[in-house]
Amino acid sequence: MTTAMTAGRRADGERRRQRVTTAIQQAIRTGTAISVSGIARQAGVDRTFLYRHRDLLALIHAAELQPSASDAAAGPPVSLASLQADLANAHARNTRLVTQTRSLEQRLSELMGEQAWRESGLGASADQEELQRQVTRLEQANTDLSAQLEEKDAGLEAARAANRELTRALNQKGAADQ
Numbered sequence: 001m002t003t004a005m006t007a008g009r010r011a012d013g014e015r016r017r018q019r020v021t022t023a024i025q026q027a028i029r030t031g032t033a034i035s036v037s038g039i040a041r042q043a044g045v046d047r048t049f050l051y052r053h054r055d056l057l058a059l060i061h062a063a064e065l066q067p068s069a070s071d072a073a074a075g076p077p078v079s080l081a082s083l084q085a086d087l088a089n090a091h092a093r094n095t096r097l098v099t100q101t102r103s104l105e106q107r108l109s110e111l112m113g114e115q116a117w118r119e120s121g122l123g124a125s126a127d128q129e130e131l132q133r134q135v136t137r138l139e140q141a142n143t144d145l146s147a148q149l150e151e152k153d154a155g156l157e158a159a160r161a162a163n164r165e166l167t168r169a170l171n172q173k174g175a176a177d178q
Helices: 002-030 036-043 047-052 054-065 069-074 080-120 128-177
Strands: none
Touching: 002 036, 002 047, 002 054, 036 047, 036 054, 047 054
16 A cells, blocks of 8 residues: 555656646747746646756756747847846946935035025125125225335335434534524
């Protein structure tokens, strides 16, 4: 009786294996997506059956990498390596876009802050450049006037010194005449 059970179990395993290979071949012919879950569903077996039979699992993975008949008309086959490259490119693009978005958000924040500052009346006047030019002109005029004042002070000091000399000379002459 044990041998009959063993033989029955083997026969059932073989029937399941045959259903799995048939499901793989049919999926390749029809061009349907091939995955472990899809093949298990189509063959009427549990996924654990496929994971216990590594040779069947290898057939499924090999079939996944083969181009299907419908894909031949659509373009070149998609391989795992090309999908990984696409994913890496998408990640890199996503990183660039995140960086650009942060930069744009920072710039927008600065511009909105400047606008709020101006509108509040606390910020610099709109004609700040004109005021700056006027400050420069007034500073130059102040420098010119300071130079003229020094010149006149020097002339006044020279006149005072000459006046003192003359006054002293007159005082000495008047003292000698008396």
